[in-house]
Amino acid sequence: MSPDDMLSKLQPTSIQISAIQELRENKRQSDYFNHLSAISESIPALGWVTINQDPSHYVKEMNDAGQFYSNRVLKEWKEINKVHVDWVKAWVETLSDLQNYVQNYYSTALKKVIPEMQTYKCATLRFGSVTVKETYHSPDDTIVNALPSLEKSPKFSKDGKKWIVEYQTGVPDLMIDNVDLSDIVYMFKCQSTNLVIKGKLNSVILDSCCNSSIMFDSILTSIEFINCQSVHM
Known part of the structure; x- marks a missing residue:
């Protein structure tokens, strides 16, 4: 096809x-x-x-x-x-x-x-007791890039124990303060954005982010990168 x-x-x-x-x-x-x-x-x-x-x-x-x-x-x-x-x-x-x-x-x-396809990778690195996991799924770019998408408004909010940071573009000094051990930060489709997290939290997920960075004081379990490009920690 x-x-x-x-x-x-x-x-x-x-x-x-x-x-x-x-x-x-x-x-x-x-x-x-x-x-x-x-x-x-x-x-x-x-x-x-x-x-x-x-x-x-x-x-x-x-x-x-x-x-x-x-x-x-x-x-x-x-x-x-x-x-x-x-x-x-x-x-x-x-x-x-x-x-x-x-x-x-x-x-x-x-x-x-398609055993020769090597574009999918799932590498796990460890820093002490914290797991850093990088996951990349390789769809057919021709198909995915042509699919219709909605324009999304930036989001920065907390829903229960989950901090939601979405569709942020060109924000150099985004900050989350006073997190606790049960908090999760989910950063989705952010571009050229720097996020600083103050305090110790449970885990962090960066999903489909590009040219962005994240800094945190301490993390309990894991930080995961999914379909990200040029992100820094």
Whole structure:
């Protein structure tokens, strides 16, 4: 299948994914914002077809990305209405079933067909007890770059124990102060931005960031770089 054919087939899915993410952004005051966020964070799993190697692992990562909000749904609703608990279970199981399907029918075949592909890397380095993990998924650039995307507004906020830093561009002195050991910092699609974290926190994730840096006093568990380019710590 040519890239143009693939793009044509993926475009309807891409449009729906964008619509889901836009709905979530427009419903921040909704009682069901955590539900919408759980789906919005994990629905990119449908893009597994653009991942050259080990696409089932990509599905798992997207499932994991949504579980922060899934757990908030469970915490908020488990004593109020069991329907919401069942909803979380059904959604997580759906993604788990997708992961198993991809692993059983596509991952092994892909490894046989394209063993020479070396663009996927997952290197783990250790600094004391802290794990630094770098992950890069290699989609078909022709397809991914042509997919429609939404213009996003910069975000800098805290949701529970999760600091969210998204779509920041050209910010040289962004700072998070007074973190604690249970805090997580998630930095997504930031460009030419420097983030300083004061205090000791649990973990840090940089996802799809470019020409950016992060500094912190101390970290408890791990810092992870996903699909980043020219980032510094």
